[in-house]
Structure formats: C-alpha cells, structure tokens
Amino acid sequence: MDVTPGAGGSPGPAADWRAIHPRARRGTDTGDATALTTDTTRSAAAADSASLDPRDIPVVILCGGMGTRLREASEKLPKPLVDIGGKPVLWHIMKTYEHYGFRKFVLCLGYKSDLIKNYFLAYRQQVADFTLKLSDDHTPQFHNTAGDEDWEVTFAETGLLTGTGARLRRVAQYLTAPRFMITYGDGVGAINVADVLADHVRSGRIGTVTGVRPSSRYGELVTEGNAVTQFAEKPPATGWVSGGYFVFEREFVDKYLDDDPSTMLERHPLQQLARDNQLTLHTHEGFWMGMDTFRDWTELNQLWDAGAAPWRVWAD
Template sequence: MKVVLFCGGQGLRMRDAENVPKPMVHLGARPLLWHVMKYYAHYGHKDFILCLGHKAEAIKSYFLNYNECLSNDFVLSAGARNVELVGSDIHDWRITFADTGLHTNIGQRLKAVEKYLQGETEFLANYTDGLSDLSLPAQLEHFHRNGKIASFLCVRPNLSYHLVTLPAGESLVQDIHPIDNGEVRVNGGFFIFRREIFEYLREGDELVEAPFQRLIRERQLLGYSHDGYWACMDTFKDKQQLERHLSSGAAPWEVWKRPALH
C-alpha cells in the first residue's frame, strides 16, 4: 500500500526548522521523516510519495546522499577502503519526490499527487510531524471491517494545559483537569483513505475541514481511538521530549526494535 507523506510545511514554531523543512529536523542520527517512514516500512508499506514544498531540496539531497552507516552496524576493513553493511534501511524502499507547491495546504498537496495513486483502491497518509506506537494492522483491520472511505487516528493531546468547564456568561468553574486525562480527542495525523476521498476534495479545500464534513454527512468518516503513545513535534520543547525518549534506548515509536511475535 502506498504512503503519502506531507513534507511541505515550514515548521514556524520549530527553532531547528529555520533552514530545513520540519520533517527534516533530526532526532538522533536521523530526521523525523525517516522515523515516520521506518514505522510504515516495519509494517510492510515501503512505497512512499513525499509531498514536497518548503526547502524541498533538503529532502531530495538527504536521500540522494543517504548514508546507511549512520543507523546500521557495519564492518570497516582494508584501511577504511571497504565498508560492509550488517543491516540496511532503505534498500527496498521506493520513494516518489513530488513538488506540491510552496504555500499549498494539505488538501491540495494530496490532490497534487492523485496522479501517483492511479490504480490504488486505498492508501495511507501522514502529516509527518507525529510519532506513535499505534498498531497499524489493527487500524487497517478496523477500517476494512467498517467499509468506509476514510479513517484517522484519534488521540489524547500531549499538552500540559488544563481543560476548564466554564459556562458562557458565568465565572464559577464547574470542572478543571489536565486536558490529556479527559475525553478530548484530537486528530493524530495517521490516515487511511479509499480512492473515493478525491471525490470529496474540491479546489482549494484543506483536508480535514470541508472534505471531512462532507464525509461526516454521508457517514463515511471513521475515528480510530488510540490510548497508547503519541507525540507531535510542533515546538523545540516537543523535540527535547522526543530526544529524551530516544536517548533512553526505549523510544515508544520504534516498533521495529520490538521482538517479533510468533
């Protein structure tokens, strides 16, 4: 199944994203984009379509000059003249680099790559700014079982704010609790679409506004709730938190490092 990755944003709230697209901000030895792609590749989905925009050349250059040694064991011999890789990351990945415009919104970026999805009955998509330990096979099974056009991940927000219940026109608080402990759910940015999604996407539409409202009216939009790990990298503080997970040696989103189930 093909995977559409939205990589064209500017990451205006990320201090590290001043000179590169936000998906190219590094977590350890690899950029955020690589972590997202590695997640999908782990589940067997290795045909990627990158929707490029802001500083597209940085993404192209990264993969054109990809160094497998940065995230794989290798053997060096003959006075550093021979390098023998013990493992490999991207040897079986297929990546389409698509220019989808500098200031294009997400919906129109998706529309711009429709031609690369010819013949596909369904496909995956991702905002490429969040990481999760979501069981993708479970979300796919839920999607197929319900037979709808679209599904998106619903998660509790990883915010340090408190949600306040304050009736309009009143000042007496009825309730206050951490926003991530309540019933509030946000769009986690992991999507599954049938090809029919393009019938709901009009000229100029943002993805989750008018098109999703059309899907809702026709009872064609699924929300897949996930209470496991999910984190979005919107700010430098978010990046620091993700780096702490990575340096611990047990980053929750690194599902490819888990023991295989038999």
C-alpha cells in the same frame, strides 16, 4: 480537528489484514456445489487479501510545512528533516510503517524540498560503512547492510504554500491502489497502522482517522470546594483529537478534493466526509505526540536518548 465516534463510530477489535474477511474462512459442508463455492470463495478471498497487502498500499506523507513554531530546531531544515536521536522525524514515521509491512511512500514536498531529496539520494552513504577509491569512478563499496531498507519513495513537488488537501490532490497519479494511507510528517506514535488498515476495511466506509488523546501541557487540579484532592501532571485529553494516520479509499481524492490550491484536508473534505457518514474513528489509547514546538522536539529527543521512545516499535 476534533473527532467523535458520531462520525462513524469506534470500530471493533482490530484483526490481522489477512483474516478480516469472512469469505476467507473455509466451509465444512461437502458436495460439488460446496466445492464450487469454496473455489470461488478462495479466489475472492485471495483478491481481498491482495488489496489489503500493505506492501502494495501507498503511504502519503505530508512534508511541505515550514515548521515556523519549531524555528530553534528547524531554521535551516524543512520540518520533516528535524532530527530525533540523530535521524529525521520523517525517518521515524517511515520506520513505523515499514515495521507493519508498508514499503511504498509518496512524499508531498514543499518547503526546502531539495534537502529532503538529497537526504534520500545520499541515504546509504550517510548511515553505512563504505570504502571509496578516489582514483576510480567514485563508486562506494559498502561493508554492511545499514541503509538498505526496502522502500520505494516517490518525491512529488506539491508547492510551497499549498493546502494539505491540495497536496494530496496533486499526487493522485501515484495512488494506484484501491486505497492509501496518509499522515503528517511531523508527529510520531506507537500506532499499529496495520490495525488501522484492517479496521478501515471492516468499516466499509471511505475514510478512517486515528483518534488520539495527547497529554495536556499543564497539570490538572481536582478539587472539592477550595480543597485540592488530586494533582494530575499532564493528564490526557478527555476527548478524541485527530492524530493523522488516515486511510482512504482511492475514490476520496476524486469525490472530495478539487484543484483549489488552498484546500485543507482537515476542513471541508473531512467535514463533508463525516456528514456523509463515511468517516470512521480508529481509537488509539497509547502514545502519540506531534512535534509542533521546540519544547516538543526537546521532549521527543529526551525520550529517545533515554531508550524510552514508545514509538520505536522496529528492531535495529
């Protein structure tokens, strides 16, 4: 989906989520009236900060796709479980959000959902050292902290062939905060999602989409007449395209989505939101890459293996 600043404009510089509300600033006047105003302001600021605390904001991840263009790497796996550096791409996405304070995840499941559930049910056993006494009750004794991420993960069955908008609609009951994040389960980026959230709140609009400029798959020739003056290998796109990493107010689900199982988030819902001047663009100039083809998967693994993965913002 193409995104232009006309859909809401590029927001200003991002700010920490705790400090973006002017009401949180203390006044310098004195007197009882000011004291009362200050107390009221502090209460309002506290409420605003609470509503922006990433620990309480659900992150919806669309995990229902089949990955048909990635068949060489995903023939036996759902696309979100295809690995980068030995870990599912879904794990990489969740680690990015965790780095910025998010801990609640809602996974919209579809194709081979049982494999995604089983991965997390046995998650710690897969990544940590442990001892198992087979003569006892088979309760593992773990020897390190690997796999103890402070994540709360909701697994929601949203159908095999359901559209992305319909998948979101089907997890409405788990969206209990004033706003939520949502992204696709097949792309990674060096995106500060806390900044995306802060810009969204500052905009006052219902939705925010992160605009990216992915590199072209082909080299670009710059010419003067028939003379080549510059050869640019894989230049970035000149316009903004949607990289996912959305933020929506909770009302978006009820106002712009319906129960039609074919509803695609990227079509009527977002197009109508833009027409209503309720969609803001958060621009991201850094790394972003979708894992759509075997070639993409190979390139992402090469970056990871070389220790040059730009999206790896978290510490080991």
